[in-house]
Amino acid sequence: MKAPAVWVAAIAAVWLVCSVDAGAYLKLGTRIRGDVVSLKWATLPIRYFVTNRDVPNVTAPQLQTAVARAFATWDATPDVQLSAEFAGFTATSPLQNRTDTVLGFADRPDLDRVLGSTSFTVDTVSGEIVEADIFFNSTFAWSTAAAGESGRYDVESIALHEIGHLHGLGHSALGETELRAGGRRVLSSEAVMFPIAFSPGSIDQRTLHADDIAGISDLYQNDAIHRRTGSISGRVTRNGTGVTGAHVIAFSPATGKLVAGFTLSDDGSFVIAALDAGTYVLRVEPLDDADVDSFFDASMTVDMNFRPAFFPQLVVVPPGGTSRSVEIKVVPK
């Protein structure tokens, strides 16, 4: 995850893997024998170690407690059968380990705009995550105080974001930023998986949002989730041609929830899955050009030459089904 004024890509693993089509926002994936496969855990609970290293203001046990709360928050997602188990403290740094799942502080002063990062070892036959490591950059000031501490980043908030990656989620674009002298500042976000952190002292990102819940529910689909939720599929087009990399937002007027996805192919098709049943307003907008590298790898050409638009009708999402296919037409800027 990035610090508020950032430009460095946060997740090393994202550079190596592809975005998986069909899903609530982005899931991490890898290409296996020509097919893109979602990265996910097949063996649960996820057994993790915590590096036995203190940093100013945060001891290793305090880090472990905050990390456990963050895991528990993801595990509490309705109907998603995730679980994690603390296996003990270790002397191993998360940056050196490739055999066990390790979370801990590490010194990376060179990454002066990266708060934390997640890396994976993946079974290249099945796409199963074998182990993953999360490091929290000790270059920054940290806190585990219940109410947060001014000038210090909240461990639990950043851990919640990184553990989302650890589970296989990519970044969400549900957020607004502004360019300022020295970097980019986040104005707002509606997803823990937004790539830029709130300012030091904030604890607002300790809670999952609808977009995060849809994403993890989509990634770890099961019968209960399938029966309860539905999806919206369609295309974004400009003069009849597909638009790649468009950000599509589904808004429920009944609940106020926002869930978003992307068009990830040349024909401009998208799927936003694991939505609560109901009616939705659909809005499409171009990605902020400053954010592209946080969402897609360099091989993908993202089209940003269009104006935001709404689909002119409400879209009905049935439980256990898919909406009729919609086509959202946009015009050039």
Next chain:
Amino acid sequence: MMAAAIGTLLCAPAAARAQYVGRNVPRAGTVEVGATATWTAGRDAGSIDATETSNPTVSTSPLTLFRAGSKVKPSIGVEGQVGVYVSPAFEVEGMASFSRPVLSVRL
């Protein structure tokens, strides 16, 4: 939509019912049919903002992306009743109504 449909039922004028006296009392098997047109007034269904949580150092109020204002448009419909007398004093009656209220959203 459901509220609109219920409104349609409640607002529909009751169909005129026959009053039987003396030797005009219906026999068992007599069928009674009624139909009526209904109209439901439009109404404001409220508005809601699509918001994001603000970075607390920037603002304490949520950031509004857009506002969706909902309105149920006026609609007409039809309602019908069918009754069958089981005996001169006991009638089994069924009723159905149909209308298509349209929920529109202003952005």
